[in-house]
Amino acid sequence: AQSVSQHNHHVILSEAASLELGCNYSYGGTVNLFWYVQYPGQHLQLLLKYFSGDPLVKGIKGFEAEFIKSKFSFNLRKPSVQWSDTAEYFCAVFSGNTGKLIFGQGTTLQVKP
């Protein structure tokens, strides 16, 4: 079955530290990949997406993600986090075969000022 795995459940960083959140998916076909962010008390918002082309995708607020097909990974990165980045981050995979957008369990990021 198609699945999405986020390795880090809870990450605590100090401001200005670098961030990398892992995401792996189990599906061999063509996929579309997304990262969503959910700020405390708010709904999910799109951070960035990958459909095709350059595997290094840049999103909003300085975030980027790299699609590595051979590793089935789509890790999220940010060189220098801010306190306002405190949120929950979800990786998601859309399969054209199933028509489903499947989310990972989420990673809670806490940035200390």
Place this chain on the structure above:
Amino acid sequence: DAGVIQSPRHEVTEMGQEVTLRCKPISGHNSLFWYRQTMMRGLELLIYFNNNVPIDDSGMPEDRFSAKMPNASFSTLKIQPSEPRDSAVYFCASSLSSATGGPSPLHFGNGTRLTVT
């Protein structure tokens, strides 16, 4: 653009009662999704519709759950009878899917926080 509109924002009910959650997708979007979010299970896809037709309801946990989309601008998720373990945040999302199957990103509503006592 008003975004995806869900109502109510909060619902508190007693076990055994019927609960109806409502969603108005973004105008022009042809796909609608219902997700449930809990601490234990994260975000779970319950059901999704394409052009008002339910495509996959394999995520619906039990027969107590049902969803309808009578027209392109309205959907409901009903739980009857409700149980305490149904307590969660329920999100509705919509998107515009192309004929080739690829989605535009999902736009989420603010969610309905359901508490069943």
